Amino acid sequence: MKFLVCISNVPDTTTKIAFTPDNKEFNKAGVQFVINPWDEYALTRAIELKEAQGGGTVTVLNVGEADTEPNIRKALAIGADDAIRVNAFPKDAFFVAQQIASIAKDGGYDVILMGKESIDYNGFQVHGMVGELLGIPTVAPAMKLDMSGNTATLEREIEGGKEIVEVNTPFVASCQQPMCEPRIPNMRGIMTARTKPLKVVEPVGDAPRTEVAAYALPPKKEGVKLIPAENAGELIKLLRNEAKVI
Amino acid sequence: MSVLVVVECDGGEVKKSSLEVASYGSQVAQLLGTTATAIAVGEATEANLAQLGEQGITKVLYDAEPRLKDFVNGAYTKLIAAAAQQEDSKVIVLANSNIGAAVGSRLSVRLQASLATNVVELPKNDGGQFTVKRGAFSGKAFADVVLSGDRKILAVKKNSIEALHEAGKTAQVESFSAQLTDADFADAPKQVVMQEQTGGVLLPEADKVVSGGRGMKGPENWNLIEDLAKALGAATACSKPVSDVDWRPHHEHVGQTGITVSPNLYIACGISGAIQHLAGVNSSKVIVVINKDPEAPFFKAADYGIVGDVFDVLPKLTQAVKELG
Ligand SMILES: Cc1cc2nc3c(=O)[nH]c(=O)nc-3n(C[C@H](O)[C@H](O)[C@H](O)COP(=O)(O)OP(=O)(O)OC[C@H]3O[C@@H](n4cnc5c(N)ncnc54)[C@H](O)[C@@H]3O)c2cc1C
Numbered sequence: 001m002k003f004l005v006c007i008s009n010v011p012d013t014t015t016k017i018a019f020t021p022d023n024k025e026f027n028k029a030g031v032q033f034v035i036n037p038w039d040e041y042a043l044t045r046a047i048e049l050k051e052a053q054g055g056g057t058v059t060v061l062n063v064g065e066a067d068t069e070p071n072i073r074k075a076l077a078i079g080a081d082d083a084i085r086v087n088a089f090p091k092d093a094f095f096v097a098q099q100i101a102s103i104a105k106d107g108g109y110d111v112i113l114m115g116k117e118s119i120d121y122n123g124f125q126v127h128g129m130v131g132e133l134l135g136i137p138t139v140a141p142a143m144k145l146d147m148s149g150n151t152a153t154l155e156r157e158i159e160g161g162k163e164i165v166e167v168n169t170p171f172v173a174s175c176q177q178p179m180c181e182p183r184i185p186n187m188r189g190i191m192t193a194r195t196k197p198l199k200v201v202e203p204v205g206d207a208p209r210t211e212v213a214a215y216a217l218p219p220k221k222e223g224v225k226l227i228p229a230e231n232a233g234e235l236i237k238l239l240r241n242e243a244k245v246i
Numbered sequence: 247m248s249v250l251v252v253v254e255c256d257g258g259e260v261k262k263s264s265l266e267v268a269s270y271g272s273q274v275a276q277l278l279g280t281t282a283t284a285i286a287v288g289e290a291t292e293a294n295l296a297q298l299g300e301q302g303i304t305k306v307l308y309d310a311e312p313r314l315k316d317f318v319n320g321a322y323t324k325l326i327a328a329a330a331q332q333e334d335s336k337v338i339v340l341a342n343s344n345i346g347a348a349v350g351s352r353l354s355v356r357l358q359a360s361l362a363t364n365v366v367e368l369p370k371n372d373g374g375q376f377t378v379k380r381g382a383f384s385g386k387a388f389a390d391v392v393l394s395g396d397r398k399i400l401a402v403k404k405n406s407i408e409a410l411h412e413a414g415k416t417a418q419v420e421s422f423s424a425q426l427t428d429a430d431f432a433d434a435p436k437q438v439v440m441q442e443q444t445g446g447v448l449l450p451e452a453d454k455v456v457s458g459g460r461g462m463k464g465p466e467n468w469n470l471i472e473d474l475a476k477a478l479g480a481a482t483a484c485s486k487p488v489s490d491v492d493w494r495p496h497h498e499h500v501g502q503t504g505i506t507v508s509p510n511l512y513i514a515c516g517i518s519g520a521i522q523h524l525a526g527v528n529s530s531k532v533i534v535v536i537n538k539d540p541e542a543p544f545f546k547a548a549d550y551g552i553v554g555d556v557f558d559v560l561p562k563l564t565q566a567v568k569e570l571g
Contacts, residue, residue, distance in 0.1 A: 229552050237566070
């Protein structure tokens with residue numbers, strides 16, 4: 001079975017968000033980039049399923065400029081077999097989906113996995129776009145994925161519950177907790193990752209359909225109003241009479 | 247040309263987030279000088295759908311095909327696309343829910359539309375430039391997004407728009423058929439499992455949330471969280487380590503890698519306020535923090551705080567809510 005796992009390169013989860021002076025771009029200065037945490041579930045689950053099947057391949061795919069390669073190598077160190085980088089800045093979700101669909105179409109992948117969303121742009125869009133571009137089912141967001149032959153059984157989160165969905169390959173799933181315990185690279189993985197193939201290809205497709213005109217930070221909080229623990233009940237009165245939320 | 251609003255129903259009722267979406271859609275229609283039509287999905291009653299008039303909807307389309315009761319991405323996408331075609335809709339509005347995001351993303355490709363998710367405000371339509379504000383960086387920032395396509399799809403974040411209630415206005419309910427085939431139901435669920443919710447309030451839809459962290463010490467103490475939640479009519483939630491060790495189920499975990507919530511009131515009990523937790527809750531209108539450590543970072547993000555022991559403070563709060571009557 002051939003797995004394609006899409007990873008995005010995002011600011012570390014502890015990053016304080018700041019923008020360039022014109023507010024048009026995220027300010028990368030001094031920021032550490034990591035594999036999108038949701039994508040780690042997709043990557044680890046693909047590797048687990050490949051191991052359980054005793055064969056097959058896991059290819060990682062990233063749409064990004066050369067500075068994303070350390071995280072692609074990290075994915076290889078975790079256990080992917082090879083990697084593809086589409087050499088372009090990921091302009092919007094549709095642009096990224098077009099790249100993934102184009103690689104998937106030519107590569108004959110059975111299962112396409114990715115994280116639920118990226119923690120920077122929080123689109124939660126790419127999975128469905130890829131499914132529609134390829135004309136195959138999408139299951140999003142998936143909390144569990146098992147394979148038996150060409151049939152996958154997934155648990156899909158819905159508001160207030162979950163659904164059990166069965167689909168045949170090929171399909172797309174966007175992954176989230178508690179699908180698996182994300183793996184971290186070991187020494188052997190890091191050594192072998194250096195020699196695994198990383199192919200760079202040029203982007204395809206139409207222009208993006210959305211553009212960020214400006215970013216903004218939320219307004220600052222006024223500061224906390226402290227209520228002494230002895231008079232805890234006072235808080236409830238404030239929530240009713242002052243904040244008017246109960 | 248009308249604005250098309252996707253309304254999700256559950257057990258015969260329109261979901262709260264869909265009342266917000268309907269209100270959003272009718273205001274967009276007003277902005278564009280047209281009317282708003284809804285396409286309802288899920289299990290609905292005609293009386294409930296007619297009530298969408300209160301949110302400014304003129305007409306509701308409904309396909310009574312029984313297999314549409316549960317979410318099926320293939321079938322919903324086809325149904326909504328057919329409704330958009332019939333209504334010649336240039337703008338489609340849906341909830342930024344698991345259903346909305348799954349179907350909205352497929353729909354955007356099928357209809358060649360620009361898509362914005364996580365939308366938090368009404369759009370601006372200045373000189374033909376259509377811009378919406380959306381949450382980004384896990385709630386740590388906002389982005390103004392220009393949608394260039396001829397068609398636009400907007401997925402509206404829960405609790406970011408006030409639902410309208412124009413008492414007495416009704417919408418006209420019309421039956422609608424997208425001529426769905428068996429193939430459209432290829433990804434139909436085999437089974438649906440609903441989870442138990444505290445006081446029947448769904449976390450993603452809740453407008454009040456009481457949340458517990460590692461400071462609660464163990465699952466045997468969660469009755470303190472549940473009692474306060476029940477008294478307030480709130481949903482319960484937790485931090486990631488709490489669900490990681492199975493004190494609480496995963497679907498209660500809020501934060502950067504959990505559920506994002508934006509209730510009117512978020513009460514954090516024994517949670518330190520790590521940046522990844524804040525990411526999922528900091529767009530709540532009012533944040534209350536109870537922590538025995540005065541240096542806990544959460545106090546910086548809070549509106550109200552109590553420096554104290556949760557085991558002492560929580561029963562007092564529950565008592566005070568009950569006394570409000
Ligand atoms: C990639 C990544 C993603 C993450 N995603 C998330 C996420 O989505 N959601 C999330 O929550 N976390 C997430 N985390 C984890 C996050 O960094 C913190 O570890 C977590 O939020 C801490 O949970 P906590 O506040 O419950 O526990 P702790 O940090 O252990 O804090 C417990 C708090 O309870 C207080 N306390 C203890 N006893 C009492 C008492 N008796 N009365 C009152 N207060 C008391 C303590 O003073 C302390 O502040 C993520 C981390 C990473 C690396």
